[in-house]
Amino acid sequence: xLIYHLRDxxxxxxxxxxxxxxxxxxxxxxxxEKIALIGHSGCGKSTLLDILAMILRPTGVGAxxxxxxxxxxxxxxxxxxxxxxxxxxxxxxxHRIGYVMQxxxxxxxxTVRDNINLSRQLLGMPEDGSVExxxxxLGIERxxxxxxxxxxTGERQRVAIGRAxxxxxxxxxxxxxxxxxxxxxxxxxxxLFVELVEEMQITVIIASHDWDHIKQLGLRRLAHxxxxxxxxTVTETKVTG
Ligand SMILES: Nc1ncnc2c1ncn2[C@@H]1O[C@H](COP(=O)(O)OP(=O)(O)OP(=O)(O)O)[C@@H](O)[C@H]1O
Ligand SMILES: [Mg+2]
Numbered sequence: 020x021l022i023y024h025l026r027d028x029x030x031x032x033x034x035x036x037x038x039x040x041x042x043x044x045x046x047x048x049x050x051x052e053k054i055a056l057i058g059h060s061g062c063g064k065s066t067l068l069d070i071l072a073m074i075l076r077p078t079g080v081g082a083x084x085x086x087x088x089x090x091x092x093x094x095x096x097x098x099x100x101x102x103x104x105x106x107x108x109x110x111x112x113x114h115r116i117g118y119v120m121q122x123x124x125x126x127x128x129x130t131v132r133d134n135i136n137l138s139r140q141l142l143g144m145p146e147d148g149s150v151e152x153x154x155x156x157l158g159i160e161r162x163x164x165x166x167x168x169x170x171x172t173g174e175r176q177r178v179a180i181g182r183a184x185x186x187x188x189x190x191x192x193x194x195x196x197x198x199x200x201x202x203x204x205x206x207x208x209x210x211l212f213v214e215l216v217e218e219m220q221i222t223v224i225i226a227s228h229d230w231d232h233i234k235q236l237g238l239r240r241l242a243h244x245x246x247x248x249x250x251x252t253v254t255e256t257k258v259t260g
Pocket of ligand 1: 032033034039058059060061062063064065066067
């Protein structure tokens, strides 16, 4: 069963006189798959992730269907975008998607516990000990009552991962979640992250630079190719996953 089904999705952006174009002729991701997006800086990884997270509205859409659970039919995201149904998109995102940012994006005025619990709280989910259990799995339970500023970068990334998973989304999207860490810490946290999503049966898409490690963890790499026109005024990345 497909969680994502995209056809002819295009995103065009202008930056300093150079046009960047991301084209996705066809992309299919099955529920439960583990996907990696590997590529050089500027090739469009964050752009694609933001489109998949429904944060960014593509410039052109042939088809964009999202089916976060087996029990319900696919959601027509292209139609929701066309109708500018932002409440619907917001609800869908809040319930179904977890997002781990490169630098964590934790709220400094909340404790670790409240940061992890944020997504659950927004959805009115009960306090059932799952935040504590998750923190334990992530090795950060002793920090639950602290504020993020007292934690190391690696510990903060663990909190960010916890926050993205706590409400049991269908998919978690992670944009270089370990980029600010040293290579050893990065691999340790990445392995833990992948182990957790497998255990929780959550589909995952991760942008990373460390293909060797990502391959070891058993992720499927989305193929893409970047090219430039002769005048150097258009850069295009074509995704062929
Ligand atoms: N908000 C924006 N407005 C206009 N152009 C943008 C914007 N964000 C990114 N771009 C351009 O889109 C292209 C792709 O950027 P993107 O951030 O998706 O790349 P990336 O692969 O995530 O790079 P990195 O590895 O550095 O994070 C770049 O050429 C960039 O200049
Ligand atoms: Mg990026």
